[in-house]
Amino acid sequence: MIEFTNVDKVYPNKVKALENINLKIENGEFVAVIGLSGAGKSTLIRCINRMHDITKGSLIVDGTNVGRLKGKEIRNFRKKIGMIFQSFNLITRTTVIKNVLVSFVPELPFWRKITGIFSKDHKLKALTALDQVGILEKAYNRVDQLSGGQQQRVALARTLAQNPDILLADEPIASLDPVTSKQVMDDFRRINQEMDMTVLLNIHHVEVALEYADRIIGVRGGQVVYDGPANEATDEVLDYIYKGNVDEVKQELHEEGAYV
Numbered sequence: 001m002i003e004f005t006n007v008d009k010v011y012p013n014k015v016k017a018l019e020n021i022n023l024k025i026e027n028g029e030f031v032a033v034i035g036l037s038g039a040g041k042s043t044l045i046r047c048i049n050r051m052h053d054i055t056k057g058s059l060i061v062d063g064t065n066v067g068r069l070k071g072k073e074i075r076n077f078r079k080k081i082g083m084i085f086q087s088f089n090l091i092t093r094t095t096v097i098k099n100v101l102v103s104f105v106p107e108l109p110f111w112r113k114i115t116g117i118f119s120k121d122h123k124l125k126a127l128t129a130l131d132q133v134g135i136l137e138k139a140y141n142r143v144d145q146l147s148g149g150q151q152q153r154v155a156l157a158r159t160l161a162q163n164p165d166i167l168l169a170d171e172p173i174a175s176l177d178p179v180t181s182k183q184v185m186d187d188f189r190r191i192n193q194e195m196d197m198t199v200l201l202n203i204h205h206v207e208v209a210l211e212y213a214d215r216i217i218g219v220r221g222g223q224v225v226y227d228g229p230a231n232e233a234t235d236e237v238l239d240y241i242y243k244g245n246v247d248e249v250k251q252e253l254h255e256e257g258a259y260v
């Protein structure tokens with residue numbers, strides 16, 4: 001479970017990106033975070049794997065107090081949390097399988113890191129992950145020969161190879177066309193349903209969020225203004241989430257209180 005209690009996030013430049021966040025996300029949920037640009041969606045997601053530190057409150061992930069982790073504990077913790085980015089973050093001039101094998105590097109003995117020799121077990125895990133996202137036949141192709149959607153699937157396979165409990169995705173379809181976006185979202189759905197993995201993604205395409213997620217979290221001016229089932233996110237709710245520019249909204253929220 002992911003549990004935010006009274007969480008604030010203030011960046012060093014004094015921007016308050018999150019304010020009094022209270023959320024509980026149960027294992028196995030499929031959740032989409034939506035909201036205007038600058039609302040705080042990325043910040044919310046990136047606090048979960050400690051890419052950003054929270055400033056106030058507590059954030060507990062599967063019993064671990066994320067804010068208290070140090071050094072090696074952070075690296076071990078991150079193994080349980082997969083992260084997918086808009087830009088895929090792949091090494092494009094090498095093969096697909098090497099990109100997936102990279103996920104095992106932190107756990108390799110020094111000599112294997114230097115020689116780049118991976119065990120049979122690691123290769124098998126990498127190939128299994130590629131099979132899970134339907135691109136096993138591309139294993140020995142160079143990444144720069146793949147389409148954007150295929151590259152996102154390689155990124156997904158690299159994350160799955162770590163066998164995480166939670167899958168976070170920061171704008172995973174932002175640079176993909178509608179058809180490819182659908183394929184990638186179908187992958188997320190299958191992973192969520194078949195592997196019972198929690199999926200939490202931040203997304204600009206509202207209609208895609210409503211189609212795939214069970215639960216919608218609407219963020220506005222750094223606050224959660226809607227948290228409920230996708231099928232109850234009516235036009236009125238969406239209007240409220242997407243109302244106004246972020247600075248005006250922050251001021252307004254202080255005056256009127258949040259939607260939920």
Ligand SMILES: Nc1ncnc2c1ncn2[C@@H]1O[C@H](COP(=O)(O)OP(=O)(O)OP(=O)(O)O)[C@@H](O)[C@H]1O
Pocket residue numbers: 011012013015016017035036037038039040041042043044
């Ligand atoms: N590293 C940073 N340092 C300072 N301010 C930041 C940083 N990252 C984000 N912010 C600010 O925090 C606020 C929330 O940003 P965030 O990226 O979380 O929003 P978002 O909803 O994900 O936006 P987008 O949809 O455009 O990616 C914004 O005002 C942004 O300018």
